[in-house]
Amino acid sequence: MPELIGPVLLLICALQIKHMFADFFMQTPKMLSGRGEYLHFGRAQHAGIHAIGTMIVLIPFGAPVLFILAIAAVEWVVHFNIDFCKAKHCDSQELGPTDAAFWRAAGIDQALHHLTYVGIVWAWVVCAAT
Numbered sequence: 001m002p003e004l005i006g007p008v009l010l011l012i013c014a015l016q017i018k019h020m021f022a023d024f025f026m027q028t029p030k031m032l033s034g035r036g037e038y039l040h041f042g043r044a045q046h047a048g049i050h051a052i053g054t055m056i057v058l059i060p061f062g063a064p065v066l067f068i069l070a071i072a073a074v075e076w077v078v079h080f081n082i083d084f085c086k087a088k089h090c091d092s093q094e095l096g097p098t099d100a101a102f103w104r105a106a107g108i109d110q111a112l113h114h115l116t117y118v119g120i121v122w123a124w125v126v127c128a129a130t
Contacts (some may be wrong), residue, residue, distance in 0.1 A: 012121055016117070047079040054068075063128040071120055
């Protein structure tokens with residue numbers, strides 16, 4: 001296991017950087033509007049950017065193609081639903097950036113996304129790193 005500490009830390013960092021770009025630099029107005037609706041095409045696109053980014057991150061770590069596709073599919077579903085729950089909560093409470101509860105919801109949203117990356121790294125160690 002000690003031989004995996006370096007790759008694990010690099011993978012966590014790569015997923016964090018991917019998340020920063022996908023969540024804060026690559027969102028379009030279409031992705032950001034109307035997010036309180038469940039079947040929202042913009043949120044589907046946004047989750048897709050995350051899934052594609054994760055696939056790109058996993059390739060240099062030697063993960064098998066089927067593993068990468070499975071992880072990307074799971075991440076798409078999880079990311080889509082985390083974002084929906086935050087949007088639905090903020091919409092139902094009429095929360096905006098001037099409300100402390102909005103930032104608590106944003107913090108929970110981000111923590112859940114980052115915990116997803118812990119799960120991805122765990123899956124990589126168990127299934128793909130050996």
